[in-house]
Amino acid sequence: MNNYLTSLGLTLTLFAGQSVHAQNPTPYNWKNLPKITQPVFQKDTLTITAYGAKPDGYTLNTKAINAAILACSQKGGGVVLVPAGLWLTGPVELKSNVNLHLKKAATLLFTTDKSQYALVEGTYEGKRAARNQSPVSGSNLENVAITGQGIVDGNGDVWRAVNKNQLTESQWKEKVESGGVLKDDGKTWYPSEQFKRASVGNRSMLLTDGKTPQDFADMKDMLRPNLVVFTNCKNVLLEGITFQNSAAWCLHPLMCQNLTIRNVTTKNPEYAHNGDGMDIESCKNFLIEGCTLDVGDDAICIKSGKDEEGRKRGMPTENGVIRNNTVYNGHGGFVVGSEMSGGARNIFVYNCTFIGTDKGLRFKSVRGRGGVVEHIYAKDIFMKDIAQEAIFFDMYYFVKFATDGERDMRPVVNEGTPVFRDMHFENIVCHRATKGVFVRGLPEMPVKNIVMEKLFLQADKGVELIDASGIQIRQAQFVTKETKPVILVENGQQLTFDGITYDPNASLLFSINGERSQQISVTRTDLTKAQKKAEFGQGASEQSLKTALK
Known part of the structure; x- marks a missing residue:
């Protein structure tokens, strides 16, 4: 074990030299966003028909398409053109300096003949695994793109x-x-x-x-193969294409630098197991903008490897901009985890709309992952018909409790302890959800230093904070069906509620529970509307809550 502590009040040196410490969220500047280098291509164009490809949906065009890509790359690069038509093919391997361009009405349809897909070493949820070769792949490339207005179809139903x-x-x-x-x-x-x-x-x-x-x-x-996998590539562009019907994850850039995904559509059936839209794993400098996602699992997801293997890789996903995207079906609109053992940081999410997702902003992990997720900033996020939570943190992902509410009170902090801290969310609007805000950290490592301000959340329940520290909720209006309580706290410390608006005549505003609950401050909030201001249980002291009348 690597320098573990049992006291939460001290600095901890984690695996890979990262430190945990109490602090206010680091100041951020929306005018100074990460810069992403775009790929550049020669104008030379090769057409796949020149290599014998036929658009009849019957002829297997694998050799013709790959020959065109290889020839283009060997000549110094340029554009490989896929004209309108239905092009049946096996796995396509991209090469450096090649832009695979699909014209409108062009569809790359991947064969259902599984013998065409070689068994290869890949990854599964952040760990080395045997996989079938991805329909589209590229490794150790520079300046590579898939662009146009066509469709890439993975024929995923035969795999699922x-x-x-x-x-x-x-x-x-x-x-x-x-x-x-x-x-x-x-x-x-x-x-x-x-x-x-x-x-x-x-x-x-x-x-x-x-x-x-x-x-x-x-x-x-x-x-099952992921549809598109780029591994250890630089200057990658995906633009304009519809990627659909993947056997597993749809888009999976892994350990890439300078990645741009622009005006892309990802589509998977709602029942598609592991049918994620985009999994950005251990990538540095990336832009996701103007995309539409309607998928069977997480939509835009940040990952960085799983457990010890991810920590040894030690490559956080960092310096990202995610803007102007629309998500329909999906298990989360913007997601971090649960495979985030290499960490994630410096990610800016704004001007996004989530309609009908299971959750909105979703952060998930579990003991054993390790990793530090920090400096995540979100603003101008608009949600409608969220099935579960609008804002969600849970450090018990896929953990089954022995009895309702019972959790392992393990005190040890070590390299496998996940850390989520120092984030700022602003102007978050949700029209209908089951819960507005849900935060559940670990007793030994609370979710800490999260600022949420200018919230308007219409939900069945308001706020639940469990093992959370340094959470600030400011200028927030909660329109809830259940008003007993509007806000639940269990073992929360240094919590600030400032300028809270809630339903008139709420039965109970605060339920404070747990002997570790302390330093809970309520300011600029009219407490007289609630029938009862607060209840205390499970060892919580009335002195843990300090209020100032509006």
Whole structure:
């Protein structure tokens, strides 16, 4: 273990030399955003038809498309043109200095013949794993792009399992009649018997010592590929394209620098397991703007590796701008985690709209991840019909409690302790959610120093803060169905509520719980509207709450 403490009040040196300390959020400047270098290409153009490609949706064009890309790169680069048409193909490998440009009405349709996809070393949720080769990939490249107005379609349905309760009756009937096999209980459809055996047997795809991708040939069908993967590339541009129907994650830039994703659409069915829109992993200097996402899992997601493997990589996702995007279906609009063991920092999110996502701003991790997530700034975020929480922090991702509310009170802080701190959210509007704000840290490492101001949140419940420190909620209006309480605190310290507006005649404004709750301040708030100002339980003291009348 690396310099662990049991006292929360002291500085802690973490794995990779990062430190945890109480402080106010670092000042930030929206006028001085990160700069991203764009790729530059020669004007020379090669057309895939010159290499024998046919747009009939039947001819397999893998060799022709890859030959055009290789020839273009070897000549110094330029544009590889995909004209209008339906171009059936196997995996496409990008090369340096090549812009793969899809004209309007051009579709790259990836074959359902899984033998065309080689077993390769890839990653799965931040760890080395055996995967099928991605439909589009590139490694160690510089100046590379996919642009235009066409479509990249991963034909993902042939790769995915699906549960009966995720489909309508007619959709389920069609799926069963298409082939594949059912789980013994009849509630899950698998693409093949091989997929079923691997899934039911809970087979791992991780590449442990001594294992090679070929060792996983007997479970190949379950090793779903991400649609587009760029690894260790510089100056990457994705612009204008619709990326859809991925077998797993849709867009996955990994360890890239100077990444731009502009005016892109990502589409996956709601039932698409791991059907994320964009997973920006261990990337530096990136811009995501003007994009539309409608996916089956997290939409715009920040990652940096998982657990010890991610900490050893030690590459945070940093210096990013995310603006002017619209998210429809998805498990979160803007998401950090849960694989964030390399950390994330200096990310600016603004002018984004989330409509119908499960959660809005979503931060998630768990003991064992480690990593520091800090200096995340969000403003002008507009949400509608959020199924769960508008603003969400949870350090118990996928943890099942023994009993309702029971949590492991482990006191040790070490390199596996995740740290989320120093963020500022401003002008956040939500029209309908289950909860407005939910923050749940760890007893040994609270979520700390988060400023939320100028909030207007219409939700069933208002605010829940559990194991949180230094949270400031200012100029916030909560329109809630449940008013007992409007704000719940459990073991929260140094909390500030300033200028809070809530429903008239609320039954209870504050519920303060836990013996570690202290230094809770309420200012510029009319306390007379609530039938009862505060209740205290589970060892909380009335002295923990200090109020000043409006």
